[in-house]
Amino acid sequence: MTNGFLISFEGPDGAGKTTVLEQVIPRLQELFHQDIIATREPGGVDIAEKIRDIILDVNHTAMDAKTELLLYIAARRQHLVEKILPNLENEAIVLVDRFIDSSVAYQGYGRGLEVDDITWLNAYATDHRQPDLTVYLDVTSELGLERISKSVNREVNRLDLEKLEMHQKVRQGYLTLLEENAERIALIDASQPVNMVVDDVLAAIIKKYKELKHV
Numbered sequence: 366m367t368n369g370f371l372i373s374f375e376g377p378d379g380a381g382k383t384t385v386l387e388q389v390i391p392r393l394q395e396l397f398h399q400d401i402i403a404t405r406e407p408g409g410v411d412i413a414e415k416i417r418d419i420i421l422d423v424n425h426t427a428m429d430a431k432t433e434l435l436l437y438i439a440a441r442r443q444h445l446v447e448k449i450l451p452n453l454e455n456e457a458i459v460l461v462d463r464f465i466d467s468s469v470a471y472q473g474y475g476r477g478l479e480v481d482d483i484t485w486l487n488a489y490a491t492d493h494r495q496p497d498l499t500v501y502l503d504v505t506s507e508l509g510l511e512r513i514s515k516s517v518n519r520e521v522n523r524l525d526l527e528k529l530e531m532h533q534k535v536r537q538g539y540l541t542l543l544e545e546n547a548e549r550i551a552l553i554d555a556s557q558p559v560n561m562v563v564d565d566v567l568a569a570i571i572k573k574y575k576e577l578k579h580v
């Protein structure tokens with residue numbers, strides 16, 4: 366068991382994870398004396414970033430759904446071993462932009478792969494290490510897609526080209542995960558103005574931290 370605190374950030378595309386994370390990090394640095402490490406999936410370390418390039422390449426239209434899943438899982442394993450676990454050992458607070466639930470929501474509910482297989486593969490790749498807290502930023506698919514279409518700086522990747530239906534399935538997947546993991550996953554209404562979303566996220570983190578560390 367490690368002493369750090371692992372928080373994953375999840376949500377459908379266009380939920381605003383990146384913006385929210387950018388604002389949450391400095392606030393956490395003021396509140397906590399531990400190191401705050403922010404990282405992302407797929408990626409976070411060299412090998413996993415290379416796998417990310419393969420997965421998200423717009424030219425890879427022939428990619429099979431199971432190949433895609435296994436690449437995400439492989440990237441996750443490397444990221445966990447090389448970056449997440451060592452930082453948790455050092456008692457850091459590790460914030461990861463997407464983790465195990467993304468595979469279930471996107472490859473399971475979105476692409477229709479067997480959720481039980483993904484759950485097992487996630488457990489295998491992570492040695493059953495679950496986040497201490499998962500912050501789930503919820504938006505309707507219509508709002509998520511509208512935000513994506515308005516954001517000019519964001520790189521458009523292969524997965525952004527998927528249709529509304531895929532986004533809806535992904536969101537449904539997240540809502541199902543939320544129901545099944547109510548202890549671990551905090552629901553945040555990400556349709557609110559960003560400062561309110563950030564406040565809600567901080568409140569959820571502080572609550573869970575107090576619960577786990579008995580402070």
Ligand code: TYD
Nearest residue numbers: 378379406407437463464467468471472524
């Ligand atoms: P990214 O540009 O990081 O999107 P976002 O800013 O929305 O997180 O691209 C990551 C994409 O990969 C995103 O569309 C979700 C998808 N994804 C999966 O489908 N499965 C996974 O296991 C992970 C980690 C990500």
